[in-house]
Amino acid sequence: xxxxxxxxxxxxxxxxxxxxxxxxxxxxxxxxxxxxxxxxxxxxxxxxxxxxxxxxxxxxxxxxxxxxxxxxxxxxxxxxxxxxxxxxxxxxxxxxxxxxxxxxxxxxxxxxxxxxxxxxxxxxxxxxxxxxxxxxxxxxxxxxxxxxxxxxxxxxxxxxxxxxxxxxxxxxxxxxxxxxxxxxxxxxxxxxxxxxxxxxxxxxxxxxxxxxxxxxxxxxxxxxxxxxxxxxxxxxxxxxxxxxxxxxxxxxxxxxxxxxxxxxxxxxxxxxxxxxxxxxxxxxxxxxxxxxxxxxxxxxxxxxxxxxxxxxxxxxxxxxxxxxxxxxxxxxxxxxxxxxxxxxxxxxxxxxxxxxxxxx
Amino acid sequence: xxxxxxxxxxxxxxxxxxxxxxxxxxxxxxxxxxxxxxxxxxxxxxxxxxxxxxxxxxxxxxxxxxxxxxxxxxxxxxxxxxxxxxxxxxxxxxxxxxxxxxxxxxxxxxxxxxxxxxxxxxxxxxxxxxxxxxxxxxxxxxxxxxxxxxxxxxxxxxxxxxxxxxxxxxxxxxxxxxxxxxxxxxxxxxxxxxxxxxxxxxxxxxxxxxxxxxxxxxxxxxxxxxxxxxxxxxxxxxxxxxxxxxxxxxxxxxxxxxxxxxxxxxxxxxxxxxxxxxxxxxxxxxxxxxxxxxxxxxxxxxxxxxxxxxxxxxxxxxxxxxxxxxxxxxxxxxxxxxxxxxxxxxxxxxxxxxxxxxxx
Numbered sequence: 001x002x003x004x005x006x007x008x009x010x011x012x013x014x015x016x017x018x019x020x021x022x023x024x025x026x027x028x029x030x031x032x033x034x035x036x037x038x039x040x041x042x043x044x045x046x047x048x049x050x051x052x053x054x055x056x057x058x059x060x061x062x063x064x065x066x067x068x069x070x071x072x073x074x075x076x077x078x079x080x081x082x083x084x085x086x087x088x089x090x091x092x093x094x095x096x097x098x099x100x101x102x103x104x105x106x107x108x109x110x111x112x113x114x115x116x117x118x119x120x121x122x123x124x125x126x127x128x129x130x131x132x133x134x135x136x137x138x139x140x141x142x143x144x145x146x147x148x149x150x151x152x153x154x155x156x157x158x159x160x161x162x163x164x165x166x167x168x169x170x171x172x173x174x175x176x177x178x179x180x181x182x183x184x185x186x187x188x189x190x191x192x193x194x195x196x197x198x199x200x201x202x203x204x205x206x207x208x209x210x211x212x213x214x215x216x217x218x219x220x221x222x223x224x225x226x227x228x229x230x231x232x233x234x235x236x237x238x239x240x241x242x243x244x245x246x247x248x249x250x251x252x253x254x255x256x257x258x259x260x261x262x263x264x265x266x267x268x269x270x271x272x273x274x275x276x277x278x279x280x281x282x283x284x285x286x287x288x289x290x291x292x293x294x295x296x297x298x299x300x301x302x303x304x305x306x307x308x309x310x311x312x313x314x315x316x317x318x319x320x321x322x323x324x325x326x327x328x329x330x331x332x333x334x335x336x337x338x339x340x341x342x343x344x345x346x347x348x349x350x351x352x353x354x355x356x357x358x359x360x
Numbered sequence: 361x362x363x364x365x366x367x368x369x370x371x372x373x374x375x376x377x378x379x380x381x382x383x384x385x386x387x388x389x390x391x392x393x394x395x396x397x398x399x400x401x402x403x404x405x406x407x408x409x410x411x412x413x414x415x416x417x418x419x420x421x422x423x424x425x426x427x428x429x430x431x432x433x434x435x436x437x438x439x440x441x442x443x444x445x446x447x448x449x450x451x452x453x454x455x456x457x458x459x460x461x462x463x464x465x466x467x468x469x470x471x472x473x474x475x476x477x478x479x480x481x482x483x484x485x486x487x488x489x490x491x492x493x494x495x496x497x498x499x500x501x502x503x504x505x506x507x508x509x510x511x512x513x514x515x516x517x518x519x520x521x522x523x524x525x526x527x528x529x530x531x532x533x534x535x536x537x538x539x540x541x542x543x544x545x546x547x548x549x550x551x552x553x554x555x556x557x558x559x560x561x562x563x564x565x566x567x568x569x570x571x572x573x574x575x576x577x578x579x580x581x582x583x584x585x586x587x588x589x590x591x592x593x594x595x596x597x598x599x600x601x602x603x604x605x606x607x608x609x610x611x612x613x614x615x616x617x618x619x620x621x622x623x624x625x626x627x628x629x630x631x632x633x634x635x636x637x638x639x640x641x642x643x644x645x646x647x648x649x650x651x652x653x654x655x656x657x658x659x660x661x662x663x664x665x666x667x668x669x670x671x672x673x674x675x676x677x678x679x680x681x682x683x684x685x686x687x688x689x690x691x692x693x694x695x696x697x698x699x700x701x702x703x704x705x706x707x708x709x710x711x712x713x714x715x716x717x718x719x720x
Contacts, residue, residue: 035522162395 029315036309046074046301047360051291058118058288059328060092060259067284068262071300071325075266078308082269085262088338090328092259093119095207095288096252099224103234104129104246110237112230113203114193115289116251117177117210118331120223127250128152128191128222134238138176138183149188152247154238155180156195156231167358170197174208181223182213192223193247195231203227207289209331224251261285263335267322268310276319279353280306283329283336298360300325319351329357389675396669406434406661407720411651418478418648419688420452420619427644428622431660431685435626438668442629445622448698450688452619453479455567455648456612459584463594464489464606470597472590473563474553475649476611477537477570478691480583483551487610488512488582490550494598498536498543509548512607514598515540516555516591527718530557534568541583542573552583553607555591563587567649569691584611621645623695627682628670636679639713640666643689643696658720660685679711689717 054070057063068085075083101114116122133148135141136157141148155176159169174197181192196205205225212220226234237243264284270276282299286292307323309315327335343350414430417423428445435443461474476482493508495501496517501508515536519529534557541552556565565585572580586594597603624644630636642659646652667683669675687695703710 034524038524039521161399164394164398 032313033309033315036313037305040312041305042308043298043301043305046304047293047297049074050297050300051293055291056288057284057286057292058093059090059261059285059331059334060256061094061288063288064090064259064261064285064327068264068327071264071284071304074304075264075307075323078266078304078311080266080268080307080311083264083266086265086338086342088261088263088327088335089258090261090285090334091119091332092256093331094254094256096122096254099249099251100127101224101226101230101247101249103230103237104248105237106244107242110233112233113205113227114224114230114249114251115205115207116253117181117194117223117225118207118287119210119212119255120181120251120253121220121255122253123191123222123250125250127248129246129248130190132193132234132238132245132247133189134235138179141180141183141187141189145187147187148184151189152191152193153180153184153189154193154226154231154234154247156235158195158228158231159197159199161199169199173197177208177225178210179213181210181221182215185212185215185219185221189221191221191249193226193234193249194223196225196228198228201228201232203229205230207287222251224249261327261335263327263339264325265322266307267320268307268317270319270321271316272318274320276349276351277322278317278319278351279322279324280356281324281326281353282356283326285326285328285330285335287330294359296329296357299356299358302356326355392673393669393675396673397665400672401665402668403658403661403665406664407653407657409434410657410660411653415651416648417644417646417652418453419450419621419645419691419694420616421454421648423648424450424619424621424645424687428624428687431624431644431664434664435624435667435683438626438664438671440626440628440667440671443624443626446625446698446702448621448623448687448695449618450621450645450694451479451692452616453691454614454616456482456614459609459611460487461584461586461590461607461609463590463597464608465597466604467602470593472593473565473587474584474590474609474611475565475567476613477541477554477583477585478567478647479570479572479615480541480611480613481580481615482613483582483610485610487608488551489606489608492553492594492598492605492607493549494595498539501540501543501547501549505547507547508544511549512551512553513540513544513549514553514586514591514594514607516595518555518588518591519557519559521559529559533557537568537585538570539573541570541581542575545572545575545579545581549581551581551609553586553594553609554583556585556588558588561588561592563589565590567647582609582611584609621687621695623687623699624685625682626667627680628667628677630679630681631676632678634680636709636711637682638677638679638711639682639684640716641684641686641713642716643686645686645688645690645695647690654719656689656717659716659718662716686715 054067057067099114101112103110130152132154133151134154134156157173159173163169177194180194184192205227210223237245280303282296282303303323414426415423417427459474461472463470490512492514493511494514494516517533519533523529537554540554544552565587570583597605640663642656642663663683
């Protein structure tokens with residue numbers, strides 16, 4: 001939770017005038033904020049409420065509604081100058097019944113763990129059973145072209161483990177998850193299976209967003225993540241000639257009509273430059289398979305804590321300090337887009353914006 | 361485990377010559393070490409073995425012997441130029457049967473969790489039951505003098521929560537734990553109870569070292585940590601006049617005769633300056649109430665990993681690179697003292713030494 005301090009530090013330098021004579025006073029105020037954050041912080045209590053009482057909160061779900069209500073209530077309790085909800089129309093994807101999968105071979109069946117990617121369509125009720133073609137990238141699929149027809153394309157490029165900045169490892173492979181089904185579908189594949197975004201070998205496939213782009217409805221194919229252990233096993237069996245390999249999987253997800261959600265916003269009006277706005281925020285939505293403590297519960301409570309501490313310590317910022325708890329970052333970024341559009345429409349002078357979305 | 365990288369970086373700059381022309385080569389070698397550490401690291405496997413197979417390993421215990429044997433075997437597997445054991449005579453304190461405690465009042469008994477501090481003597485078999493005097497420091501006890509006679513002195517100064525560097529919070533209160541019994545005993549107290557070194561309110565008292573200094577045997581009094589919840593309750597009851605408060609506790613620890621342990625040492629001989637020695641190390645011992653993953657399993661495996669990576673990557677250091685896994689840091693620091701004495705006796709040229717003991 002020390003990120004809270006970092007956020008505050010960053011903001012203080014903007015909020016408080018840059019005159020030399022004020023530097024000493026600033027440093028005393030900063031120390032006061034540090035101390036209050038460490039001795040009277042509310043982050044963990046909030047995080048406990050958001051993760052254990054609200055829990056999973058994917059856009060459009062009941063959890064999403066609960067999270068919006070919770071956040072609004074908590075921001076109101078702080079006693080900000082104003083708290084409001086900004087309507088956001090969000091996708092409404094549901095996972096349905098738990099997915100099942102196994103590798104079928106001439107030596108028997110091997111169960112593997114999969115989970116539908118967010119936004120994917122379902123398989124037919126009887127599931128999909130097909131031969132598998134393993135690839136390392138969407139480029140490879142484009143080179144293969146019609147050879148993937150009728151098959152399940154298995155994207156197995158692992159996250160590179162030699163990155164010191166771990167988000168680089170994510171960035172290096174997330175493309176095959178996001179675009180895998182779209183490209184494989186174009187060439188007639190019947191499904192796309194993607195290695196779970198995880199450096200560890202385990203049986204817990206990670207969900208995440210995918211996109212069909214502008215694929216026509218009849219070319220959309222179902223797509224799922226396969227656990228890293230499952231990916232290793234499938235790859236090994238595919239390379240061994242004595243095995244005749246097919247993959248079976250069934251998933252039951254649905255894209256329902258768009259739903260209503262909200263960005264939850266609160267602010268302390270600036271005393272000198274009320275029209276200059278500083279934004280701190282995180283995203284309130286979280287995937288359905290966890291309780292969203294890191295992604296992005298931490299960012300939410302850190303952001304709320306910034307305005308809470310300013311109020312608690314009776315620090316009056318010169319510029320307007322606004323907290324924005326964004327809707328639907330995970331599978332559509334509609335909250336961010338809606339907020340940005342409103343800033344433009346209203347001609348707001350947004351001088352700094354900081355989103356905290358890198359875990360606790 | 362990224363600390364491993366830091367250690368390596370620090371060392372590389374010393375190990376490899378400082379000539380401008382070699383900088384580029386150094387940076388390539390550093391990258392190679394980073395990559396090997398991240399993709400072929402052995403730290404977690406070692407940590408699993410040390411914590412889950414060896415486990416608790418307080419000086420003189422069976423676990424201590426196992427840890428020494430394990431570390432020697434693992435260092436030998438790496439294929440260092442030499443691996444040896446440096447004998448260290450260590451204290452041999454044992455906790456015995458689990459401690460019990462409760463607060464006795466005119467309104468009934470309140471059970472609280474305590475644990476003997478390392479090095480403490482036992483209570484009599486029937487336990488100790490006495491009135492309690494709450495203090496904030498050893499200085500306060502010195503000011504009270506004979507007023508503590510016949511009482512249990514309760515050191516309740518909490519760790520300050522406003523420290524950004526958390527070790528400062530530890531440093532601010534550990535003195536009452538280390539010296540509390542010695543000072544209280546001098547003025548005739550029958551026991552000393554110390555608030556557990558923990559910022560959280562919970563029921564898990566932390567053990568840790570204490571010292572009687574040169575207290576004569578007949579003035580030594582038993583001392584224990586009380587859980588933070590227990591400390592809060594005790595303090596509250598003491599402040600409420602309607603309660604007549606006594607504390608009861610019983611502990612069964614023993615100081616056995618000194619035992620034999622070892623610093624486990626391995627090295628890669630320097631190719632150009634073999635007599636200039638760089639040391640990296642951690643401490644192999646760990647308190648009996650945990651499995652010592654952070655304190656100091658992490659430091660141990662990080663240190664071992666430094667020499668393992670040098671060997672694996674066939675990097676020949678110019679100066680001697682030595683790993684020292686110290687015995688008995690927790691309750692006596694005898695490993696470090698023995699090692700330092702030997703360095704002096706042998707006139708060794710120790711140019712850098714780095715102990716990793718700040719958790720994983």
